[in-house]
Amino acid sequence: MSFSPSYIHFAAPPFPYFLECGHTVYQPGEQHPNRSRMGKFDLILVEQGCLYLGEDHKQWEVPAGHTLLLLPDRYHYSVKPCEETTSFVWIHFHTVAEWLEAEGEPVYAGRDTHFQQFLTYPYTIRVPQFGPLPGPAEPSGQAAQLLQFTRDRRSSAVWQQQRIFEEMLRMMDLAQQDASGSHAAEIAEQTEAYIRNHYTEALTNTVLAEALHFHYNYLTRCMKRVYGLTPMEYLTDYRLEQAKLLLLKTEIPIAAIADRTGFESTAYFSRRFASKVGISPLRYRKRYSR
Structure with a gap:
């Protein structure tokens, strides 16, 4: 399906916060389950193969080396089963600040509410809903670190995972700025x-x-x-x-x-x-x- 690229804009601070992550492998013929309004963002990083996913009226083929960000208030579904062995890392996160979906240039998300509540102007983190992994960021390596910390003590893991997750968002945001040359x-x-x-x-x-x-x-x-x-x-x-x-x-x-x-x-x-x-x-x- 053809449509204009979308970007998700997060007002920060407060920054989006990490919830959980995992690693999934589908064999040919298997597919992603359908979900509706999960209440959290689902960032998918495909390592091998290709996922065929939809969100409301949009549909994507997500090949290896690409990311897809599924939104918390939408219906997510499988477009068709995997045709080859497909592995991916999924990251669930949330934010208490305002966010919005838009196309093109950065926008100043949540200006009035943020001013009233936090006494400061937010920075807008701009993440593509679908796109290639930014090369310099090496998110797959960062994703591996996130998975590694799931086996550590919670008192240590919670701080390390939030730090790594924020670094992933930072590199994805900077990659969009560099690519747009705005x-x-x-x-x-x-x-x-x-x-x-x-x-x-x-x-x-x-x-x-x-x-x-x-x-x-x-x-x-x-x-x-x-x-x-x-x-x-x-x-x-x-x-x-x-x-x-x-x-x-x-x-x-x-x-x-x-x-x-x-x-x-x-x-x-x-x-x-x-x-x-x-x-x-x-x-x-x-x-x-x-």
């Missing part, structure tokens, strides 16, 4: 980094354009495409994020916090804060004070 993503990240390093200053459209050597309209297109925000929207939200931290971690007066985080006045800061968070800065501080 100029928009690169420019968006440069803009984001500049804003984070200069948010206390009087940043304007002109300042950003001159500092980054691109027309502001182009910076806006890149930021909207990757993060879903204009540079100025990102700046305001990031200032509010830093203000939240100061309200929680210090006893600095509200006016001083407004000044430290780059807002032009205390009144403007209070309006923007209340609009975003739902209460005033003072009430926010009191909510978490004894």
